Amino acid sequence: xxxxxxxxxxxxxxxxxxxxxxxxxxxxxxTTMFWYRQFPKQSLMLMATSNEGSKATYEQGVExxxxxxxxxxxxxxxLTVTSAHPEDSSFYICSARSSDRGGNTEAFFGQGTRxxxx
Amino acid sequence: xxxxxxxxxQVNVAEGNPLTVKCTYSVSGNPYLFWYVQYxxxxxxxxxxxxxxxxxxxxxxxxxxxxxxxxxSFHLKKPSALVSDSALxxxxxxxxxxxxxxxxxxxxxxxxxx
Numbered sequence: 001x002x003x004x005x006x007x008x009x010x011x012x013x014x015x016x017x018x019x020x021x022x023x024x025x026x027x028x029x030x031t032t033m034f035w036y037r038q039f040p041k042q043s044l045m046l047m048a049t050s051n052e053g054s055k056a057t058y059e060q061g062v063e064x065x066x067x068x069x070x071x072x073x074x075x076x077x078x079l080t081v082t083s084a085h086p087e088d089s090s091f092y093i094c095s096a097r098s099s100d101r102g103g104n105t106e107a108f109f110g111q112g113t114r115x116x117x118x
Numbered sequence: 119x120x121x122x123x124x125x126x127x128q129v130n131v132a133e134g135n136p137l138t139v140k141c142t143y144s145v146s147g148n149p150y151l152f153w154y155v156q157y158x159x160x161x162x163x164x165x166x167x168x169x170x171x172x173x174x175x176x177x178x179x180x181x182x183x184x185x186x187x188x189x190x191s192f193h194l195k196k197p198s199a200l201v202s203d204s205a206l207x208x209x210x211x212x213x214x215x216x217x218x219x220x221x222x223x224x225x226x227x228x229x230x231x232x
Contacts, residue, residue: 004161034220043224
């Protein structure tokens with residue numbers, strides 16, 4: 001299957017700093033990527049849909065100024081957690097679906113990023 | 119609105135026994151249904167999907183799922199469980215439009231004992 005690489009796998013940062021997480025589709029182009037957040041032993045909650053070359057679409061309740069998403073190319077989307085606080089500590093997962101295989105393909109997921117804000 | 123329900127938080131089975139992880143869905147129109155597995159601190163791995171066609175879908179690692187339109191269910195099954203199958207399983211649904219995201223169930227922890 002297609003490969004989605006997410007970096008870093010884990011990061012610890014101080015409260016008030018910003019953290020950037022990268023999501024790359026390695027062997028396919030992805031017009032659309034998705035960012036999810038997962039709390040321990042809970043499901044994945046969709047945060048935003050990232051569209052190449054345009055603004056991301058955020059889900060209700062997700063602060064767009066806090067979670068900045070940039071999708072500058074067909075193979076890279078980034079999520080920046082700005083002015084991070086301990087309550088932002090979570091597992092963040094990106095997902096991408098090939099844009100050249102039609103609408104019925106499965107999504108592929110990155111390995112996730114464990115963010116801990118201290 | 120689309121939604122997925124996984125009624126069991128945890129399923130326990132003995133190795134070698136058949137396993138079932140339940141999933142029901144609610145979606146307007148024809149659903150695209152998926153099963154993913156997650157190991158600790160890892161991303162999700164795709165197991166199988168139902169788009170159209172045969173109601174019985176076969177996927178990775180010996181898993182299969184049966185689409186039942188009348189019961190709006192898409193239960194995951196395996197004839198003989200392995201200890202290595204122990205993980206967190208997610209059922210997901212999305213609409214047919216290409217740019218729509220997956221909506222996940224809350225997940226079911228499968229524990230297979232030796």
